[in-house]
Amino acid sequence: MKMATLLQPVRGTKDLIGEDAARHFHVIETARRVTRLFGFSEWQTPIFEDTKVFSRTLGETSDVVTKEMYTFEDRGGDSVTLRPEGTAGICRALITGGLTQTLPQKVFYAGPMFRYERPQKGRYRQFHQIGIELLGAASPLADAEVIAAGWRILNELGVAKDVVLNINTLGDAASREAYRAALVAHFSAHADKLSEDSKLRLEKNPLRILDSKDEGDKALVENAPLIYDHLTEEAANFYNGLKSSLAAFGVPFAENPRIVRGLDYYNHTAFEFVTTALGAQGTVMAGGRYDGLVEQMGGPNVPGIGWGAGIERLSMLIEPPQAAAQPVIIIPMGGESEAPALDILNTLRAANIAAEIGYSGNAKKRLERANKSGAAYAVLVGAEIKLKNLTDGSQDDVAPATLIERLRG
Ligand code: ATP
Ligand code: MG
Numbered sequence: 001m002k003m004a005t006l007l008q009p010v011r012g013t014k015d016l017i018g019e020d021a022a023r024h025f026h027v028i029e030t031a032r033r034v035t036r037l038f039g040f041s042e043w044q045t046p047i048f049e050d051t052k053v054f055s056r057t058l059g060e061t062s063d064v065v066t067k068e069m070y071t072f073e074d075r076g077g078d079s080v081t082l083r084p085e086g087t088a089g090i091c092r093a094l095i096t097g098g099l100t101q102t103l104p105q106k107v108f109y110a111g112p113m114f115r116y117e118r119p120q121k122g123r124y125r126q127f128h129q130i131g132i133e134l135l136g137a138a139s140p141l142a143d144a145e146v147i148a149a150g151w152r153i154l155n156e157l158g159v160a161k162d163v164v165l166n167i168n169t170l171g172d173a174a175s176r177e178a179y180r181a182a183l184v185a186h187f188s189a190h191a192d193k194l195s196e197d198s199k200l201r202l203e204k205n206p207l208r209i210l211d212s213k214d215e216g217d218k219a220l221v222e223n224a225p226l227i228y229d230h231l232t233e234e235a236a237n238f239y240n241g242l243k244s245s246l247a248a249f250g251v252p253f254a255e256n257p258r259i260v261r262g263l264d265y266y267n268h269t270a271f272e273f274v275t276t277a278l279g280a281q282g283t284v285m286a287g288g289r290y291d292g293l294v295e296q297m298g299g300p301n302v303p304g305i306g307w308g309a310g311i312e313r314l315s316m317l318i319e320p321p322q323a324a325a326q327p328v329i330i331i332p333m334g335g336e337s338e339a340p341a342l343d344i345l346n347t348l349r350a351a352n353i354a355a356e357i358g359y360s361g362n363a364k365k366r367l368e369r370a371n372k373s374g375a376a377y378a379v380l381v382g383a384e385i386k387l388k389n390l391t392d393g394s395q396d397d398v399a400p401a402t403l404i405e406r407l408r409g
Contacts, residue, residue, distance in 0.1 A: 012117070012125025014312075022323070023315035024128070028110045031130040031153050031309075035108040038149040040132055042108045045089040051079040057088045057265055057296060061204045066197075068115040070125075082114035086131045086308055087265075087290065088297070094135055095299035103136025103302065110311070122281030122313050131287075133306035135294070140238050143269040143289060143305045144245030150285050150307050151251045154273060159317040163284060166256035167246070167271045169239040170207070170288070171231050176267070179230040180206055190220050210260045226257045238268050265290040269305065278313055285309035327354035328407060329370040333363045333382030341381040344400065351404045355379075377407060 009015060016024050032042065051071050058065050070082040083089055086109050099105055110130045117123055132149060134142050147165065154160045170176065183206040187194060194202065195214040202209065210221055231239065246253055253271075261270045270288035278284070287307025294302040328348060332341035341357060348355040356375075358366045363380070370378045371390055380386040380395070387406055388395040398406055 010125070012119040014124060014126075019320055020315070022321050023318060024311055026318065026321035027157065027311050027314045028130060030156050031110065032108065034153045034156060035106075035132055035149055038106070038145065038152075040106040040108040040134075040149070042110075043090060043093065044109065044111065045083075045086075045093045047112060047114075048080045048082050049089055049092065051081040053088050053092050053297070054081050054084060057091075057293060058085070059205065059208075059265070061201050061208050064115060068117055070114045070116060084113055084115045086111070086113065086129055087133060087293070087304075087306055090133045090306075091135070091294050091297055091299070091304065094302070095294065095297060100136075100294070100300050100302055104142075105133075105135045107133045107135070107306075109133075120281075122278050122310070122316065124312060128311040129308045130311060131306060131308035133304055135304045136302050137305070138291070138303040140241035140269070141245050143242050144249050144251070146287070146305050146307060147246060147253075147271060148249035148251050150273065150287075150309070151249075153309075154285065157314060157318050159275070159284070159314065162275045162277045162317060163273045164275075165251065165253040165271060165273050166259050167242065167253050167269065168256055168259040169227065169231065169235060169242070170260060170267050170270050171227055171235040172238075172267060175227065175231045175235040176207070179225070179227045182225040182230060183207065183209070186224050187220065193220060207260050210258055221258065228257060235268065242269055261286065261288050265293045265296070267291050271307070273309075275317065277317060281313060283310075284313045284317065323374075325354070326373055326375040327356040329366075329373060329375045329378045330355055330357040331363055331366045331370060331378050331380050332357075333380055337381045341379075344379060344381060344385070344403070347400075348404065348407070353404065353407050379403065 054069060055065055064084045069084055071079060074080050090107055090109065094100060094105060112126050112128050114126055116125060119125060132146060134146050151165065154163055171179065184202065187202050187206060187209060191199065191202065193216055195212065195217050198209045198212050198214065198217050209217060210224065212218065212221065259270045259272055266288040268289040272283050273285040274282045275284055276282060285307055289305045291303040293304060330341050330345045332338050345355050345357050358369060367378065375390055378388045378390055380388055384397050385400060386395045387398040387403065
């Protein structure tokens with residue numbers, strides 16, 4: 001007999017089943033609930049976009065654009081890309097949806113992202129993010145509120161104790177210009193020791209070197225100049241405003257001058273919630289301010305601030321969520337009891353009580369299965385109707401009219 005080859009999931013992808021699924025959806029539901037509390041509404045944009053949505057915005061020297069994008073030509077000859085992150089698509093939707101006149105917009109999203117990376121613990125090719133974007137607010141109060149919403153989610157997920165918030169400023173255009181010059185001077189003096197990637201970054205975007213994962217680069221980064229010494233008065237005021245607003249929201253933070261974020265569109269605020277509990281994959285939630293992005297995409301000048309968080313990494317940190325209560329199992333005691341059993345099944349479901357009926361087997365088999373299922377109750381439908389407590393084995397007759405009341409306890 002010829003055996004068909006066993007089909008495997010694509011490298012770097014993963015099925016969500018059982019407890020993995022329960023963890024994943026618990027993260028999304030928690031974020032959905034908290035962001036609603038903070039006044040955000042959920043959007044969903046397509047998982048693929050015109051390649052230019054990302055290539056024009058994420059930065060030509062960013063890791064994502066240089067080596068991680070899933071880009072292909074579709075059958076019509078158009079270049080499309082599976083989204084590697086959420087912000088660019090939300091900004092594209094803000095513009096094409098004509099929403100740049102009704103600001104601010106407070107957006108929550110959840111869904112798959114795609115990056116061609118080397119798969120390892122906490123790093124996949126299809127992974128998932130939750131994220132928020134606050135579009136149309138220029139004050140550091142908005143940055144603090146966006147961060148506070150993230151902090152609340154981490155608290156409600158029970159992982160805040162393992163996580164530290166690092167914040168930094170990237171300044172405004174003038175600060176960056178001055179800082180860029182200082183960085184070029186510093187790294188040029190050691191250009192021979194830079195990685196090949198960073199030599200290119202030195203020409204195109206020296207700030208990016210601060211985010212390098214190369215060990216040699218990291219040593220040079222340690223002595224690099226700090227942006228704090230190059231901030232304009234306005235940028236320094238913004239950063240101070242952020243820090244006092246974070247304090248007002250009760251969010252603890254540490255300042256870390258090395259945080260620049262992996263994408264080019266950020267200015268002023270940059271931040272990461274990091275943990276030591278996941279080895280090298282320590283960033284669980286990260287974001288910043290991106291005031292130039294919407295304009296860069298062809299829209300008006302709309303400031304923005306947001307973050308994205310990896311659901312897989314959060315799922316690994318949380319305790320297993322409490323399993324939902326198992327449905328009540330309805331058991332017909334003989335063939336003639338099928339019809340009344342279905343009546344009871346329908347009545348319970350109509351009353352929003354989760355109920356199930358087996359598809360085959362005699363009463364004994366069905367009762368065995370009910371016992372194994374983890375359900376708390378079975379309803380035995382024969383000449384009488386009996387409610388059986390599967391936890392202690394007791395059972396008693398129950399009138400159909402009182403069944404719902406009994407099950408609601
Ligand atoms: P890293 O430094 O770990 O590569 P990044 O800077 O590329 O992260 P972002 O682009 O800021 O990450 O994405 C936000 C979050 O999405 C990350 O903090 C992480 O939790 C998650 N994330 C990013 N890439 C992956 C991936 N390949 N697999 C799983 N989660 C990921
Ligand atoms: Mg990355």
